[in-house]
Amino acid sequence: MSASQNSSGAAGPPTLTRRGFLRAGAVAGAGLVILFRIPLADAEAEAAAALEPNAWLRVAPDGRVTVWIGRTEMGQGVRTALPMIVAEELDADWKDVGFEQAVPAEKYGDMGTGGSTSIREMYAPLRQAGAAAREMLIAAAAAEWKADRAACRAERGAVTHAASGRQLGYGALADRAAALPVPKDPPLKDPKSFRLLGTSPARLDGPAKVDGSALFGLDARVPGMLYAVVARCPVFGGKAAGFDAAAARAVPGVRDVVAVSAGLAVVGDSLWAARRGLEALRLTWDEGALAALDSAAMWAKFAELAAAPGAVAAKRGDGAAALSSAARTIEAVYQAPLVAHATMETRNCTARVTADACEVWVSSQNATGVQETAAKVTGLPKEKVVVHLMYTGGGFGRGHQHDWVVDAVEASKAVGAPVKVVWTREDDTRHDYYRPPSYNVLRAGLDAAGQPVAWMHRMVTPGILAQMAPQAVREGVDPTSIDVAANLPYAFPHFQVELTLHDPGVPLGWWRSVSASQNAFVTECFLDEVAAAAGRDPLDLRRELLAAKPRHRAVLDLAAAKAGWGTPLPAGRGRGLAVVESFGSFVAHVAEVTVAADGSVRVDRVVCAVDCGQLIHPDLVVAQMESGIVYGLSATLLGEITLEKGRVMQGNFDDYPMLRIDRCPAIEVHLAPSGEAHGGIGEVGLPPIAPAVVNAIAAATGKRVRKLPVRAEELRGG
Helix, strand or coil: CCCCCEECCCCCCCCCCHHHEEEEEEECCCEEEEEECCCCCCHHHHHHCCCCCCEEEEECCCCCEEEEECCCCCCCCHHHHHHHHHHHHHCCCHHHEEEEECCCCHHHCCCECCCCCHHHHHHHHHHHHHHHHHHHHHHHHHHHHCCCHHHEEEECCEEEECCCCEEEEHHHHHHHHHCCCCCCCCCCCCHHHCCCCCCCCCCCCHHHHHHCCCCEHHHCCCCCCEEEEEEECCECCCEEEECCHHHHHCCCCEEEEEEECCEEEEEECCHHHHHHHHHCCCCEEECHHHCCCCHHHHHHHHHHHCCCCCEEEEEECCHHHHHHHCCEEEEEEEEECEECCCCCCCCEEEEEECCCCEEEEECCCEHHHHHHHHHHHHCCCHHHEEEEECECCCCCCHHHCCHHHHHHHHHHHHHCCCEEEECCHHHHHHCCCEECCEEEEEEEEECCCCCEEEEEEEEEECCHHHHHCHHHCECCECHHHCCCCCCCCCCCCEEEEEEEECCCCCCECCCCCCHHHHHHHHHHHHHHHHHHHHCCCHHHHHHHHCCCCHHHHHHHHHHHHHHCCCCCCCCCEEEEEEEEEECCEEEEEEEEEEECCCCCEEEEEEEEEEECCCCCCHHHHHHHHHHHHHHHHHHHHCCCECEECCEECCCCCCCCCCCCHHHCCEEEEEECCCCCCCCCCCCCCCCCHHHHHHHHHHHHHCCCCCECCCCHHHCCCC
16 A cells, blocks of 8 residues: 555554654644654664654544554554554544555664564553644633533544533544644553454454455556566576577567566566576576575584584573483474575565655565665665555565565666566476474473473574574574573473574575464474373373463363363374464464375364453454464475476475365364553464474374375375
8 A cells, every 4th residue: 555545434552752742733734643652672762763753643634643654554454553542641532543555764664574572662652642632622622612521521433521411523633733732641541451452343444355455565556667577596595697688579569678686577568578588698607606405414413513502592401411311301303494484475566766766566575675675786875765655465575575566667767767576486386485484392201100200302403593693693603593491381391492593595585474383383393202201191291391381271271171172082183282472472383284194294283262351452363373274284295395497396386285175174262361561473383283283193194294294195094
């Protein structure tokens, strides 16, 4: 959605100080406009930005309330949830609330969307903005009536004077309110009095998505627009060695062949013409240093490295000594593969570059990053780059890289016309920024009574930050590699996690829930192995080891109770469970699976319990849990990127399939609001699903799956 479109219808949260409210003023015809600033994490940036707003709230003379959204809407519901926060404190009538998408500018701060942070970061500032506007409207009404301010109250988009029965709508008060000073510390509602937050009104973006007026990146159209496809070397890091540009230009509809950073862009009047031109290029490649890379060699190198100690990422007690004296030890190796994002909308970007300006239409998780990327490519100052942030057909972390933006901006700059770059599904799969592969050696010790005494986890993996920002790696530990492993909640007296970083050269990126997805599979499955060795029920052992973790236990107990844990199941069917804390939220899954004689696995039912703190929009939470479960099941049962001769062997949904609707389980989501600070929700449903399914397979067959994805041939006859 561009800025001109609108719609009707873990650290603690930042706080907003008096200096955050910069001004409220009458803008001709605009009514009450409040500019507020969301504090920045970096102290120097905070000081530099102190006089620049980065988010807006408007109450118009017609009573409409508009909230500018500085985050990407990619299905998670921020274009509804964020306006709800403002509307609650403002006491607005929900039918009068809408949104507009902000464009990147200093006043809006960083517009990155990821890490399940939108609510967590914006809840406090948005509440205070709504409260300030409410207080100003009440004050305006009291002045209009020459009434006692305390005798006036706001409710559902109007201010009333109880004694006289007089009432004025917000629209009628907007201009007068705009002339008043912004209150220093506007009183916030007691959450017990919330009327809107905690309910599930219809999504503000729903009508546009139903009637087809919602615009995604692929929908962008610009007068005079050309189309481009980009030829990339099939081997990471390779480059073109030879090509026949004349043959490509001879194809009807082809305008030009231009060099871009990723390879060669064929530009045409239509996407079809550009594709035909690419086929005519007769490309040959210099495949570079990674031409011999293959999956088997990568895993062999990981296994070799796992034989030696790694950097200590977490330690409690003396794990090595406790293991050596344990009455019984358990050991296993777990592997999680490279996986791709496979968003439904493939990479695409439309750019128009002129001598003194650049416009970009794009689906992205980081509009600020798009602006910075385009400015770097063009050499223009950032303020000369306008980014129209569209709806995004799936992000899952892929939207944080902007290689396809570079394609479009460079192509437009080269041909002097607007250019729309569209990636094929094969481009998307073979030139992704993948979830890192992970090789894990785990050891645990039991004492003579069968009590767990030691946990040792040695991990070999490439690190995302080690590749993107090596300065963030400290003493050999990449913080993006160890979530859920280094902060394992279970009370083992002796505990150690080691990490060895090894980069085979494959591009890495954020993938939904980042390392929580691999590490939850590894740790929750191995804990089931520990329970089996101790002769303990997996639920009982977890409850015992989580005695000091009430939020973990609460969701675990809720999911187990709703799933009927311990009740009998038919032959060939099993239950498994897992509980994971990630991104500030607590989630437990119980999965029921059926394993057929041929080894095929069907997930029949998933019962989920989630505690994400205070609820904003319960239905959005349920939808995101369902989404995370389905996306996680695709990776658990089907997802693997393999390499041969430096090439990704998968290309489309025929060889990199997604879970289809006929294999989707029945999903139940149970909410366990705790009243605690908000946790994330977009990613947290995914980490427990792989271990819950794998543990259920073990319960059904007695066979342990230690390498994803689940393979029928390894379970055949089980």
